[in-house]
Amino acid sequence: MGQYDLIASATFGLESIAAREIKKLGYEDVTTENARVIFRGDEEAICRCNLWLRSADRVFIRMGEFPARSFDELFECTKALPWGDILPENANFPVQGKSIKSGLFSVPDCQAIVKKAIVEKMKQKYKREWFEEDGPKFTIEVGLLKDIATLTIDTSGVGLHKRGYRQTAGGAPLKETLAAALVDLSFWNPDRLLLDPMCGSGTIAIEAAMIGRNMAPGLRRQFDSEKWPFMPKSVWDKAREEAEDAIDRTREFRILASDIDGRVLRTARKNAELAGVEEFVAFQTLPLKEISSKKKYGCIITNPPYGERLGELQEAEALYKELAEVCKDLNTWSFYVLTSNKGFERLFGRRADRKRKLYNGRIQVDYYQFHGPRPPRRSI
Numbered sequence: 001m002g003q004y005d006l007i008a009s010a011t012f013g014l015e016s017i018a019a020r021e022i023k024k025l026g027y028e029d030v031t032t033e034n035a036r037v038i039f040r041g042d043e044e045a046i047c048r049c050n051l052w053l054r055s056a057d058r059v060f061i062r063m064g065e066f067p068a069r070s071f072d073e074l075f076e077c078t079k080a081l082p083w084g085d086i087l088p089e090n091a092n093f094p095v096q097g098k099s100i101k102s103g104l105f106s107v108p109d110c111q112a113i114v115k116k117a118i119v120e121k122m123k124q125k126y127k128r129e130w131f132e133e134d135g136p137k138f139t140i141e142v143g144l145l146k147d148i149a150t151l152t153i154d155t156s157g158v159g160l161h162k163r164g165y166r167q168t169a170g171g172a173p174l175k176e177t178l179a180a181a182l183v184d185l186s187f188w189n190p191d192r193l194l195l196d197p198m199c200g201s202g203t204i205a206i207e208a209a210m211i212g213r214n215m216a217p218g219l220r221r222q223f224d225s226e227k228w229p230f231m232p233k234s235v236w237d238k239a240r241e242e243a244e245d246a247i248d249r250t251r252e253f254r255i256l257a258s259d260i261d262g263r264v265l266r267t268a269r270k271n272a273e274l275a276g277v278e279e280f281v282a283f284q285t286l287p288l289k290e291i292s293s294k295k296k297y298g299c300i301i302t303n304p305p306y307g308e309r310l311g312e313l314q315e316a317e318a319l320y321k322e323l324a325e326v327c328k329d330l331n332t333w334s335f336y337v338l339t340s341n342k343g344f345e346r347l348f349g350r351r352a353d354r355k356r357k358l359y360n361g362r363i364q365v366d367y368y369q370f371h372g373p374r375p376p377r378r379s380i
Contacts, residue, residue, distance in 0.1 A: 002085075002230075005062040006045060007152060008037045008053060013358040014181050018056040025052055038062070043231050046155050047239035050225070051218040054180035054207070057159050060141070060152035061086065068149035069103055071113050078117035078142075078151060084125030086153060088229050090135030093118065095142060102144040114142045114151065136227035157224030164221040165206065165275035174303050174338075176217070178360060179203040182301055183211055185356065185367060186336045190253035192375065193298035197291045197326070198319070199257035202268030202283065204301050209277035212253050216243035220276075256293075258286040288322045296332040297375035306340045306363070313341075320347040327370075334372040340365045 010018040012035055019030050019037045025048055031038040037056070041049070049059045064081045068074040087093060095115045097107040104110050118140070122131060139154040161177040182204060188194050190212040196204045210217060219240065225231050259265055262285040272278040304323065307316030320339075324347065327335050337344065340363050345351050354369040 003040055003042055004046070006039050006041050006049070007060040007062050008039070008049060008056040009058050009060065010035060010037060010056050011175075011178065011359050013356065014055045014177070017181050017184050018053060020184075021053050021055060022049065025049065043235050044239065046225055046231065047236050048242070050156055050160065050223045051216045051239055051243050053160060054211070054217050055177050055184065057161065057177060058154055058156040059160075060154055060156075063140075063151040063153060065148060065150045067147055068144060069147050071104065071109065074104060074110060074142075074149055075113050075117045077149070078114050079121050081121070081151060083118050083121045086228075086230065087118070087122065087138055088135055089122075089126045089128075090132055091138050092133045092135055093138045093140050095140045097142045097144075099144040101146045103147055104144055104149075110142050110144065114140065136229070137224050138228070139224065155223065155225040158221070160218065162221060163217050163275065166201065166203065166271050167274065173201055174203045174360065176203055176207060178358070179303075180207040180211065180217065181358075182303070182336060182338060182367065183208045185369070186299055186301055187334050187371065188299040188301065190251055191378075193254065193256065193293065193295045195256045195258075195291070195293070195298060195300050196302050197258050197286075197288050197300065197323070198302050198304045199259050199268060199283070200261075200264055200303070202257055202265075202271050202281065204303065205255045205257035205268075205281045205283075206272050206275050206277055208301070209255055209272070209280040210275060212248075212251065212255075212280065213277065214246050214248045215276070216246065219243050220274075253280060255281045256284070257281055258284045258291065260285070260287050288319060288326065291326045292329060297372065298330065298333045299336065300327065300330070300333060301336040303338045303360075306365075316341065317343075317347055320344060324348045324350075330372075332372050335368075335370040337368045337370075338365050339368070342366075344368055 008018050015032045019032045022039055027039045027041055029040045066077040095111045097111040099105050099107050141152045143150045161175045163176050194208050265283045269283050272281045304319055305316045307313035352368040353371045356367040358365050358367055
């Protein structure tokens with residue numbers, strides 16, 4: 001097997017979580033940078049990371065990184081990379097691009113130059129002048145940041161947040177990767193009750209249930225690199241078998257998810273069924289103010305409406321006050337709330353024990369964490 005420089009891209013604020021997941025898979029040579037985690041791995045690592053990473057967006061092979069202050073420099077350095085080791089003769093290799101604070105600011109021109117350079121390299125490798133590009137897809141990205149070019153190949157295809165279970169969603173869906181990160185950043189574990197009282201299409205509850213069962217989030221979907229000739233089918237089969245065997249089929253736990261909108265709960269139930277966790281999540285149509293529980297040491301993790309649009313702010317802030325009243329009666333619980341509202345702590349009536357800046361799409365949000373008392377240790 002070969003060794004590759006791999007990049008797991010991640011939303012700003014989630015890099016450390018993605019890095020922790022990579023290390024948990026057994027890859028130790030890990031470097032965290034803005035919006036990406038760099039590590040070394042072989043073909044098996046590509047398979048396992050695509051299947052298991054919950055908070056990362058995609059997994060890339062980094063082909064090269066070099067200064068590119070001119071189009072000639074971009075062309076020659078791109079051509080010098082070992083494309084023939086990865087791309088088969090019939091590879092379909094579209095080139096995407098982005099440029100930030102770089103002299104080569106024309107993205108279409110950079111894409112065209114990279115494409116031409118790769119074709120020239122392929123001509124040397126395969127001794128032919130024309131390529132059909134009717135084979136497996138290898139999406140190439142040229143990223144320019146402060147005159148440094150990074151050339152990568154996307155091993156994932158569709159973003160890793162596309163687990164395959166969410167066929168439909170509510171009006172403002174939370175990405176699966178962010179939902180998984182919210183659970184990871186909490187003190188929840190399957191021994192504690194978890195409640196999302198404004199669950200929408202159920203993403204937080206479903207991701208938590210998958211974590212509770214130790215289900216690989218990518219187990220029910222396909223990846224571009226599964227069709228690559230240099231990636232043996234046996235490696236993918238082994239990684240999928242490993243993921244199937246890792247599912248905890250004996251542990252019992254219950255997650256509660258409620259919403260005032262019964263129509264969106266029908267979608268949530270269908271999503272949970274498609275994810276294979278319907279028996280672990282109980283959905284209920286219930287107004288926020290009617291939430292109560294006799295259970296102790298539970299966790300609330302929720303992504304309430306932000307009130308971003310004109311006229312919706314007052315309604316959202318009223319919800320935050322209702323949530324505060326509900327939480328007062330759950331005095332042994334921990335609470336985790338994601339919102340863009342900067343006055344949330346004032347409306348909630350307490351200062352958060354921790355606050356983490358994240359991004360929900362393009363919206364800057366804060367993850368407010370209110371820690372309750374620790375549950376007593378179980379007697380052995």
